[in-house]
Amino acid sequence: MQEFERKQLLERVEREGATVGADIPETITVQGEELDLRTFVFEIKRRETVPPGERDRVEQAKRNLRRERVERLERIEEGDISHTKGDELAQSIIGIDRALNALENLGPTDIEREQQVKQAADTKRWMSFLKQALGRDDDQSARRGR
Template structure:
């Protein structure tokens, strides 16, 4: 693999739009163990509120995925590898990024929900102030 090919792959995996159209991989190997990532994401997206036990699992999964992403990118950067292996690593990194994006969205409400909650909290503070003044 040439340096130019390596740089092109690294640019691709580090691109903001790399995950557009990418799928979450069915399985990803984390610390030598195959994890059914697609099923885990589907399972966690089903819940409306994230209970503490699931929150710990999501956080652990995110941490493990980040370290696996870093490990694969380091292999792309440093190791002498053939183009096929490099392409496979790049696809795995993009799939991991897609999974991380999906996991990040689990705990965070949408902007409209946040705005609504902030508006309600502001009204409650205002009513509490009015009650104190009376």
């Protein structure tokens, strides 16, 4: 592969919006293991939230996909490969990116944590309201005392 072809492939992979219209690969070999990627992503995406038992599986899949993406990108950057093989790798990287985008944009994965955050925000707003209503706003009290 010529150097300018390598640069074109790398540019295509890194281009913002490269995943628009891209398909998630049906299957992909990640870390030597065959994964039915499209089925996995659609199975997880059709649920509103990731069930507790699936969280670890989803996080592990994302880590493995990121690792595989880096390895394939390095093969384009440093490998002595044909343009056809480089094109296949670039297309697979874009497919991996598409799958990662889908997995990253899942609904809340930790409902308990989200509830705690909401409750803390509600408590903070309530305390702020009470301070103002009772005339105990810390900023105003400090100014009146001077």
